[in-house]
Amino acid sequence: MIRVLVVAASSVIRAGLFAVLTSDPRLVVVGSASELDSTEITQLQPDVVLLDLSGHPQDIEWKQQYPTAIIVIVDESKSIDLEAALRAGVRGVLLNVCTESEIIATVEAVASGLVVLHPDAVEYLLNLPELSASNPALLNPVQALTPREIEVLDMLGSGLSNKAIAKRLQISEHTVKFHVSSIxxxxxxxxxxxxxxxxxxLGLIML
Structure with missing residues (x-):
């Protein structure tokens, strides 16, 4: 079981994230809070913290190192100080338009020790040579798999064809081929x- 702490200023969003996470039997929500608190993290000892920052990304200054891997949900990846966030313990960046399956896939990947970033965030990091030089592990190509790529990889594990994957995800076969090539x-x-x-x-998918 993967233990998750949900943090969101809005009680409605907290309830929504709770519903998404508990829909997967491999995940358990150990608590919820309105703000990120390292003391509470230490007490509850979650494997992953799912933090919603959509609408107010500047509420956290990322000045300390948190003891647990954090996934942030934001309006857009450039709305947070990504370099500082990664140093503070953020290991996943999702946009607030992400799907339920993307959230679950990201939680599972981060709990396995991987970093899952939105493509926009990856592009931003690739333009920070000083970050890649001092923290090469943060830019490991394997760790840069997007939530959608993890979804596609999972379907490859189920033996689905590109056509079947395209139909299930409601995208074009060309897009599926692009994701497969990227993977x-x-x-x-x-x-x-x-x-x-x-x-x-790597723990990205389970057969």
Whole structure:
């Protein structure tokens, strides 16, 4: 079981995130709060903190190192100080338009020790040579898998064809091919079987 602490200023958003997380039997919500508190994190000892910052990203200055991996939900990736957030313990960045499956996939990936960033955030980081030089692990290609790519990888593990994946995700086959190509590149593989094998080994997907 993956233990998750939900943090959001809005009680409505907290309730919504609780409903999303508890829909997956592999996740358990150990508590909820209106603001990020390191003392509460220490007491509850969650594996992951899911923090909603949509609408008010500047409420946190990221001046301390938090003891647990944090996933933030924001209006847009550039609305937070991403470099400071990563140093403080943020290991996942999602936009507030993300789907329920993307949230669950990101929680599972981050709990496995990976970093899941929105493509916009990855592009921003790639333009910070001083960050990549001092923290090369933060930019490991495997760690940069997006929530959508993890979804596609999971479907590859189920043996679905590009056409079937496209139908299920309601996207074009061309887009699926793009995601598959990106997954291959990031995982350093050349076949679907290799991608699934690496994905399972890294804890990105479960068969």
């Amino acid at each position: 291959f590149q990031k995982l350093g593989v050349s076949t679907r079987t290799e991608a699934v094998t690496v994905g399972v080994r």
